[in-house]
Amino acid sequence: MKCPNCGKEIEEDFVFCPYCGTPLKETTKEALARKAWRSRAKSKLRDAISYCEKIEKKDADNLRNLGEMYYLLGDMDKAIKYFKESIDIEPNLPDTYYDLGIALYRAGRLKDAVQNLEYCLKLNEDFVMAHYWLGIVYYHRGNLKKSIDNFLKLIKKNPSSKVANYHLGIALLAQGRYKDAIFYFNELLEVDEGDAALYYHIANAYFHVYDLKNAIKYLKKGLEINPEDERSKKLLQRIMDIMDVK
Numbered sequence: 001m002k003c004p005n006c007g008k009e010i011e012e013d014f015v016f017c018p019y020c021g022t023p024l025k026e027t028t029k030e031a032l033a034r035k036a037w038r039s040r041a042k043s044k045l046r047d048a049i050s051y052c053e054k055i056e057k058k059d060a061d062n063l064r065n066l067g068e069m070y071y072l073l074g075d076m077d078k079a080i081k082y083f084k085e086s087i088d089i090e091p092n093l094p095d096t097y098y099d100l101g102i103a104l105y106r107a108g109r110l111k112d113a114v115q116n117l118e119y120c121l122k123l124n125e126d127f128v129m130a131h132y133w134l135g136i137v138y139y140h141r142g143n144l145k146k147s148i149d150n151f152l153k154l155i156k157k158n159p160s161s162k163v164a165n166y167h168l169g170i171a172l173l174a175q176g177r178y179k180d181a182i183f184y185f186n187e188l189l190e191v192d193e194g195d196a197a198l199y200y201h202i203a204n205a206y207f208h209v210y211d212l213k214n215a216i217k218y219l220k221k222g223l224e225i226n227p228e229d230e231r232s233k234k235l236l237q238r239i240m241d242i243m244d245v246k
Contacts, residue, residue: 002030029055033062045069060090067099076107094123098130105137113137128157132164139171147171162191169201178205196226203235212239 003010006020032051039048049069055062067082083100090096101117104110114137120130131154138147151168154161165188172181185202192198199222206215219236222229 029059036065040065040069045073057085058089060086060093060096063089064093064096064099067096067103071099071103071106076103079103080107092123094120094127094130097123098127098133101130101137102133105133110137110141114141126157128154128161131157132161132167135164135167135171139167139174144171144175148175162188166198166201169205173201173205173208176208178208181205182209194225196222196229196232198222199225200229200232200235203232207235207239212243215239 002008003020008019010018032055036048036051036055039045039051049066052062052066052069057063063082063086067079067086070076070082071079080100080103083096083103086096087093087100097116097120101113101115101120104113104116114134117130117134117137120127121134131150135147135150135154138144138150148168148171151164151171154164155168165184169181169184169188172178172184182202182205185198185205188195188198189202199218203215203218203222206212206218216236216239219232219239222232223236226232
């Protein structure tokens, strides 16, 4: 840290500056930010927040940090408040719009979430995870076309984002594009064979294209992982009734 009087670098544990004797108050922005960082590193979020809230309000990074910590505490209203205040000071950082968009989604404010996530991409088109959240938000707004478009953009730009295949498959199912859904579900199966819900959704897609053999196959695999999955049990029984299998 620097002495606020003489400006010389000194050890942070000094109570007085060894060069000029100035008392070192722990209320400077630098000192408070350092205390906040240490508290956050120890997962003491409320202590970190108390230090950050003592820092002057015109610091965009500090306000964003407050937004992040309130988000982690589940307080979306305060998270949104601080993200917005950070944007008022520094309006050109895509990161803050991304964080704000997710917080707005968590708060159930879907229209506002879309606006901020899309603006994040306007500022930086390589911020590809914004496509993931737009896919989620548009799905819950009932706009399946835009949901699918955003998941496809994410997969195209970053094929390693396999979880997008799951949500894309769900959206395709809802749109009645069952064969497409099967393709993307199978893409995810290559990296995750232990997800019982995934087997249910694949089976459901096969059921809708009248491939009952594969539907039964995947339902049984899912039930091996989670024998209590009521959806899979009911769909399997329905298929058995259709086939008149005792």
